[in-house]
Amino acid sequence: MQQAKKRRGETRHRPWPLSQRPGFLIRRLHQIHVALFQEACGEFEITPLQYSLLSALAVRGTADQTTLAADIALDRTTTTGALKRLAARNLVERAVNKDDRRARLCRLTSTGKALLDKIEASARAAHRTTLGGLTEKERGLFIEMMQRIVAGNANRDSATALFD
Numbered sequence: 001m002q003q004a005k006k007r008r009g010e011t012r013h014r015p016w017p018l019s020q021r022p023g024f025l026i027r028r029l030h031q032i033h034v035a036l037f038q039e040a041c042g043e044f045e046i047t048p049l050q051y052s053l054l055s056a057l058a059v060r061g062t063a064d065q066t067t068l069a070a071d072i073a074l075d076r077t078t079t080t081g082a083l084k085r086l087a088a089r090n091l092v093e094r095a096v097n098k099d100d101r102r103a104r105l106c107r108l109t110s111t112g113k114a115l116l117d118k119i120e121a122s123a124r125a126a127h128r129t130t131l132g133g134l135t136e137k138e139r140g141l142f143i144e145m146m147q148r149i150v151a152g153n154a155n156r157d158s159a160t161a162l163f164d
Helices: 002-010 022-044 048-060 065-071 076-088 110-130 136-152
Strands: 062-064 092-097 100-108
Touching: 022 048, 022 110, 048 062, 048 065, 048 076, 048 092, 048 100, 048 110, 062 065, 065 076, 065 100, 076 092, 076 100, 100 110
Parallel strands: none
Antiparallel strands: 062 100, 092 100
């Protein structure tokens, strides 16, 4: 009996402060960035996800929803919902693909391009503020480290997106 108690004691939970857990810190950093983005870009009524979609379309010109979902690392269902909301505001056009009737091709409207031009400075300011506690060199290193983590885990995506 004593040995069983001893063994159980060896595997006893040791406190691991939240402030030292990468997952907790990443989630908090995301919450902070979303709040800073909303403060800087709230007047445009665009979420960070929608901003990412508009930016991806600006680079691609025209793209199907599956490609856009891959570009921004989200599932197709969440991406489609965000694109529908952007289309309802006349920021994005979604047309049936003549080569694959199940697919939708998307592109920015002139209104979408104009909004993206207007929001760009504010969005960049939110990103700079997110990393505001770091030196310029640290910012570069932090971005590089995040890119390495993402690249090293490219095949690990959440089945369900949590934010839009």
